[in-house]
Amino acid sequence: MALRHAVLAALLEGELSGYQLAKTFDLGVANFWYAQPQQLYAELNRLEKDGLIAGREVVQEARPTKRLFHVTDAGLAELEAFSAAAAKPSFVRDDLLVKVQAADHVDPQTLIAQLGERAAVAGAKIDLFGKLLRSMRGDRTEEEFLRHGDRIGPYLTCMRGLAFEEGNRDWCERTIAVLRERRQARDRL
Amino acid sequence: MALRHAVLAALLEGELSGYQLAKTFDLGVANFWYAQPQQLYAELNRLEKDGLIAGREVVQEARPTKRLFHVTDAGLAELEAFSAAAAKPSFVRDDLLVKVQAADHVDPQTLIAQLGERAAVAGAKIDLFGKLLRSMRGDRTEEEFLRHGDRIGPYLTCMRGLAFEEGNRDWCERTIAVLRERRQARDRL
DNA sequence: CCGCTCATGTAACAGGTTACATGATTTA
């Protein structure tokens, strides 16, 4: 049940609606946890029922009424407890890696195409995370910000996201190059 | 349903029993997919029923009888189709990142301890993957092996695993350093 | 003699995904 804690962690930055949360937990942006909108709406209700977050209705003109949630003291205590508990080891589950694992037995062309696509997605995330980091630290250097800034948590997780996507992109490009060269070598026979 | 394809991909290397598969899909070793033994035994039965793999009983002395599975032609076709289909985008779900996201609101000490643990795990995997890569390429250089070796799929995914764990370790160490320095700065006040 | 390895499962439950549903406003 780590989704709850991910939601609590996200709400630490300030009160958000389910819809806004859904955007930060979106595939294209999420740098510390991914979840679907449906999961979030359900989890928010559960968290509120358990008293870990509290919401207030905000009536808008020309927009549906929304509910903004913030973490309660009980919620903070819960997060504290979660942080102290042993973290589950993380593991890898990626379709693309499965396909590359089978590289010697499947068509290299489609593999190359998919690696290219993944590299492009990674590139887009690298841009995004780079911008996010810059906007978080403002005109300070990274060293400066990490030493004296308040709220460095999101910055640190974003750094990991950036490095991860850089690794992704590099590996995709290297793998593409390898597959291309082998294909050409085979064609020459 | 990507577990099936992960199993098929793993069985391409040669016939394996459920137990042996379970070891390659284990947390500590899995470089392209993770799964639990129970999942694998269930999936193997399903795959056999669907004709994508075939098994043969091997009676052993002093060990229980086991079943070794290999991929059938139908299984290869299935893998081929899977590889051609668009890969699902991968996403991040990691307890430790959630905790770091909340770093500004929870105890840094326990966080540092957990980051250290994760760095150690990453270090062990780096060693393991390094050894695996060396044993796969034998006395050839990486360049050489990737150009002319047969079965480079597992090598490529292992490379990704290695880079990923290096990224993990580096980030953990950097994060520990940041948290330590901030703690000391706070103590000086 | 205790715990590990080999070898395979079942059953109950928790968690996550997909499809469906609604409805107003703004942008292209």
Add this chain to the structure above:
DNA sequence: TAAATCATGTAACCTGTTACATGAGCGG
């Protein structure tokens, strides 16, 4: 006028996890 954005959910289904179960041999 079609699509995207804002805003929230329900229900059915599929997947994954946890707990439980068995049983023989081997090493310290």
